[in-house]
Amino acid sequence: MKFQAQGVIPATLVAFDQDFEIDVEASRKHLRDVADIAGLSAITVNGHASEIHAFKFDEQCRLLAASLEEVGGSLPLVNGVYADGSHAAVEIAKMAAREGASALLVFPPNSMSMGGQLRPDMALAHFKMIADATDLPLILFQYPASTGLGYPLETMLRIFDEVPSVVAIKDWCNDPMLHERHIRTFQSLPRKVNVLSTHSSWLMASLSMKPAGLLSGAGSVIADLQVELFAAMQRDDLAAARAVNDRIFPLAQAFYSAPFLDMHNRMKECLVLLGRLDHAIVRPPLIKLEAAEIARLKTALIAAGLLN
Numbered sequence: 001m002k003f004q005a006q007g008v009i010p011a012t013l014v015a016f017d018q019d020f021e022i023d024v025e026a027s028r029k030h031l032r033d034v035a036d037i038a039g040l041s042a043i044t045v046n047g048h049a050s051e052i053h054a055f056k057f058d059e060q061c062r063l064l065a066a067s068l069e070e071v072g073g074s075l076p077l078v079n080g081v082y083a084d085g086s087h088a089a090v091e092i093a094k095m096a097a098r099e100g101a102s103a104l105l106v107f108p109p110n111s112m113s114m115g116g117q118l119r120p121d122m123a124l125a126h127f128k129m130i131a132d133a134t135d136l137p138l139i140l141f142q143y144p145a146s147t148g149l150g151y152p153l154e155t156m157l158r159i160f161d162e163v164p165s166v167v168a169i170k171d172w173c174n175d176p177m178l179h180e181r182h183i184r185t186f187q188s189l190p191r192k193v194n195v196l197s198t199h200s201s202w203l204m205a206s207l208s209m210k211p212a213g214l215l216s217g218a219g220s221v222i223a224d225l226q227v228e229l230f231a232a233m234q235r236d237d238l239a240a241a242r243a244v245n246d247r248i249f250p251l252a253q254a255f256y257s258a259p260f261l262d263m264h265n266r267m268k269e270c271l272v273l274l275g276r277l278d279h280a281i282v283r284p285p286l287i288k289l290e291a292a293e294i295a296r297l298k299t300a301l302i303a304a305g306l307l308n
Helices: 024-035 057-071 086-099 120-133 153-162 174-184 202-207 217-233 238-257 260-271 291-303
Strands: 007-010 043-045 077-081 103-106 137-140 168-169 194-197 214-215
Touching: 007 043, 024 043, 024 217, 043 057, 043 194, 043 202, 057 077, 057 086, 057 120, 077 086, 077 217, 086 103, 086 120, 103 120, 120 137, 120 153, 137 153, 153 168, 153 174, 168 174, 174 194, 194 202, 194 214, 202 214, 202 238, 214 217, 214 238, 217 238, 238 260, 238 291, 260 291
Parallel strands: 007 214, 043 077, 077 103, 103 137, 137 168, 168 194
Antiparallel strands: none
């Protein structure tokens, strides 16, 4: 299906069984639950929310194939390209194109974390190799500079100029001033490159800057609220946006508290509390949350009006 880099794009989770194998049926049910929400532009699989760091290549293939079979006829699917080497990224991109993905979300290679910002040709070569391997539209995943994986603005502009299949960035710069600069600069280029915010811990503030959309793991739980908030901010209805944000706030505070790496772990526990998943199993090194934190998540769901 044709992909438009705009609007609300949830990133879905993956269910595992007690042996840490993919529970395909439970994962498909979760995907269907999210896809049935009106107003979505696409869905992302094989991303952070899918615990992609713990996936083998063949598992990525299986998840994408099952996802396409479940919802590929109703929504475009974005497939993550998570690899430390460019050749491995190319293989993932080719696989996704063969299976029928509509776009690719390109993660920065972790191998560039020790000074890659100083070598813009490395980033450019990575994107060119992927673009040469597939005609699918690409989304550049922008990380915070503090991680060592964020691309300087000048590097991104060069990538956009030389790799025209890059149609958007997933912006996680985590810097409000830079985020606004990205939006104003990239969405005003002669060949516009859209900004999809993933600043889900301060989403209303981000959307006030008018990015083209959002791409968020929190959409695995609250895609309906994200759709409402995005629509309200697009029509400049501040009162309606504040009312929705008041519901999102307790969950954002719970999802994105320290340690940050447990955010999708927490989302799984919320789906169990909501009766949408039977088990909240994560693959090591992630481990199950303690009872006290699960209780805090339940309180946040109640405050958000999602649980009695």
